[in-house]
Amino acid sequence: MARAYIVGVGMTKIDRHYDKGYHDLVYSAIRMLEKDVKMFSPEAIVVGNMMSSSLYQQDSLAALVADAAGLRGVGGMKVEAACGSGGHAVAVGYSLVASGLYNQVLVVGVEKMSDYPTATVTSALAQAADAEHEYIYGISFPALNALVMRLYMNRYEARREDLAIWPVRMHEYGSKNPFAQLRNMITVEDVINSPTIADPIKLMDSAPIGDGAAAILIASEDIARKISDTPIEIAGVGLGSDALDLSSREDLLYPLSVVRAAEKAYKMAGVEPKDIDVAEIHDAFTITALLSIEGLGFTRPGESWKMIRDGRFSVGDKPSINLSGGLKARGHPVGATGVYQVAEIAMQLRGDFPGVRAPSPLIGLAMNTGGVATLTSVIILRR
Amino acid sequence: MARAYIVGVGMTKIDRHYDKGYHDLVYSAIRMLEKDVKMFSPEAIVVGNMMSSSLYQQDSLAALVADAAGLRGVGGMKVEAACGSGGHAVAVGYSLVASGLYNQVLVVGVEKMSDYPTATVTSALAQAADAEHEYIYGISFPALNALVMRLYMNRYEARREDLAIWPVRMHEYGSKNPFAQLRNMITVEDVINSPTIADPIKLMDSAPIGDGAAAILIASEDIARKISDTPIEIAGVGLGSDALDLSSREDLLYPLSVVRAAEKAYKMAGVEPKDIDVAEIHDAFTITALLSIEGLGFTRPGESWKMIRDGRFSVGDKPSINLSGGLKARGHPVGATGVYQVAEIAMQLRGDFPGVRAPSPLIGLAMNTGGVATLTSVIILRR
Numbered sequence: 001m002a003r004a005y006i007v008g009v010g011m012t013k014i015d016r017h018y019d020k021g022y023h024d025l026v027y028s029a030i031r032m033l034e035k036d037v038k039m040f041s042p043e044a045i046v047v048g049n050m051m052s053s054s055l056y057q058q059d060s061l062a063a064l065v066a067d068a069a070g071l072r073g074v075g076g077m078k079v080e081a082a083c084g085s086g087g088h089a090v091a092v093g094y095s096l097v098a099s100g101l102y103n104q105v106l107v108v109g110v111e112k113m114s115d116y117p118t119a120t121v122t123s124a125l126a127q128a129a130d131a132e133h134e135y136i137y138g139i140s141f142p143a144l145n146a147l148v149m150r151l152y153m154n155r156y157e158a159r160r161e162d163l164a165i166w167p168v169r170m171h172e173y174g175s176k177n178p179f180a181q182l183r184n185m186i187t188v189e190d191v192i193n194s195p196t197i198a199d200p201i202k203l204m205d206s207a208p209i210g211d212g213a214a215a216i217l218i219a220s221e222d223i224a225r226k227i228s229d230t231p232i233e234i235a236g237v238g239l240g241s242d243a244l245d246l247s248s249r250e251d252l253l254y255p256l257s258v259v260r261a262a263e264k265a266y267k268m269a270g271v272e273p274k275d276i277d278v279a280e281i282h283d284a285f286t287i288t289a290l291l292s293i294e295g296l297g298f299t300r301p302g303e304s305w306k307m308i309r310d311g312r313f314s315v316g317d318k319p320s321i322n323l324s325g326g327l328k329a330r331g332h333p334v335g336a337t338g339v340y341q342v343a344e345i346a347m348q349l350r351g352d353f354p355g356v357r358a359p360s361p362l363i364g365l366a367m368n369t370g371g372v373a374t375l376t377s378v379i380i381l382r383r
Numbered sequence: 384m385a386r387a388y389i390v391g392v393g394m395t396k397i398d399r400h401y402d403k404g405y406h407d408l409v410y411s412a413i414r415m416l417e418k419d420v421k422m423f424s425p426e427a428i429v430v431g432n433m434m435s436s437s438l439y440q441q442d443s444l445a446a447l448v449a450d451a452a453g454l455r456g457v458g459g460m461k462v463e464a465a466c467g468s469g470g471h472a473v474a475v476g477y478s479l480v481a482s483g484l485y486n487q488v489l490v491v492g493v494e495k496m497s498d499y500p501t502a503t504v505t506s507a508l509a510q511a512a513d514a515e516h517e518y519i520y521g522i523s524f525p526a527l528n529a530l531v532m533r534l535y536m537n538r539y540e541a542r543r544e545d546l547a548i549w550p551v552r553m554h555e556y557g558s559k560n561p562f563a564q565l566r567n568m569i570t571v572e573d574v575i576n577s578p579t580i581a582d583p584i585k586l587m588d589s590a591p592i593g594d595g596a597a598a599i600l601i602a603s604e605d606i607a608r609k610i611s612d613t614p615i616e617i618a619g620v621g622l623g624s625d626a627l628d629l630s631s632r633e634d635l636l637y638p639l640s641v642v643r644a645a646e647k648a649y650k651m652a653g654v655e656p657k658d659i660d661v662a663e664i665h666d667a668f669t670i671t672a673l674l675s676i677e678g679l680g681f682t683r684p685g686e687s688w689k690m691i692r693d694g695r696f697s698v699g700d701k702p703s704i705n706l707s708g709g710l711k712a713r714g715h716p717v718g719a720t721g722v723y724q725v726a727e728i729a730m731q732l733r734g735d736f737p738g739v740r741a742p743s744p745l746i747g748l749a750m751n752t753g754g755v756a757t758l759t760s761v762i763i764l765r766r
Contacts, residue, residue: 060754075621076624078462095484099478127436
């Protein structure tokens, strides 16, 4: 199997960028990426994005990115797996290089969410659910996750206060990350007293709505060291799915897609969960963090909330998880998030992440999912 | 570079399937595919689709396909490049196999268009254009192509009657293809007397609105011969782009994205335009056929309409083009079309295409584009 490397990264601060369009966000991420590499000449473009079609009436995003990046003529495509689009775009970018098809591939994740009323965005997000069996009956994406969170709390006797520790920690890390959307510190009381979105999910259990773009450049083994002094190997890639409608799943607390994606990525990289030094996982809601940690094999089912309560998965632990602030505080411009995660892990391994850093990590993992863990990608990076 | 093969194909007849949903269309294409292979156990799913998000409020299509195909747990993603989504999905499927990541990948193209009023579908199709510089001013996709067709007719002094020969030929071939949407024969007078869609484009210059799904199974060299007695090699893959908004292109009659995609695919396959025996090209409108033929290097700019008038590119010529009936008569369920094309070329090379067949072809080509040749894929297959 041919190897592929991340040779450069770029990103915008996530925010409600009312004054910026798709073009502007992509352009600013690529400007940072260009400064991070010695040679910028992508031969193909992969775009991670969920909602440009439903909110902005814009398909053909790969051509928009080619325009913004000054790469007219360079082909490519958009990759969509709902909120997991970015991670899946990285998997496609990896494949385009590792197959030998292209030597240098640009992967961009971009999303604009803040120009519309929250109800419109909530509706667009619900397209991640089953249109015929869920969406049409008016269910929202937070409501689906609330069902799962309630079941988790009941089955594992998890207390609401303990489940508030995760977002508090995320805000603490986010406050140190210059690219994060939410940089304020919060307390357990803040979480519990915040408005209910869909019981038992509180506002502060939920990732914010924001806009952003992140970019990485993937290169073949032949040219990686010419482009970067610190190439980071893409050592493992895995994908997984679960039933689209929740009613036909066997157990809502068994994240099948995460388990499958992780198995494949671990095997390819030749590592186990205990080998991961630093990870960025999908925590659109607090419950998503718990099931992601369990699905990745960092602990047994039903145990993650206790370990978080006991301080595990913090900076310095193995793995240190979501030092960026996670989706909760770094932000979650949905189709871009997976690319942010991979860029952040690459910077952690290079030692130049501009926020909270893991101590000399060798192996990192990025896990991104669309829907209620419906389509998951796991990417393992190695220094 | 590792090799990848098409080891099985399946498709539905294209039609206005008012009684079928996405699930049904995908299921029927996969049932045919399963009968075409000795072993069906895909490890990943790639879905070519343009409009499930804008028309059906359904993202996460890869999970829907996993459900329909009985492949719960198998991961994947949707690939979008407007009307070129299908061909780009095949390129991604190729890469997932040739990279060594997966041994068996299912590529499905699917589109449902007929449940909505034509104006709604026309609006969704216009998302292929530039949202900020074209769509927002109310331009339609046929209107953009009409600008290009008028310029072509003026610059090359092409006569309207001569440009009607292409759709007449497409209907003749389509009448022999059991999967084609339009199976009636038409005359040059029929084309010229059909309603004007956007002057000079007539109704019968235009691909119909329809629903369909096509599927191919791509396998690695290791297992291809175990799955199929007639594996077809994917010998060349190329992608290309052009400026999203037409006003910033240098020459509307120079199909940059087609030229770039073709150059790459020819080089990878080690062939030239004159080596192609049989081809399926993108002819959403008559003008699209002309520029596609020229961009692929089958003739010089401005010459294709004369060659078509003189009977070239018919069955038995080299290359024989669009023996399926093309987008014009086989139909154009937009995001599915590129997968139909590749499946048809594979069947031509196997010798079992159930319509008009090229005589013993060795090398075939499928070219699919999104927008006004904005994002193009070229796939070259070899027996």
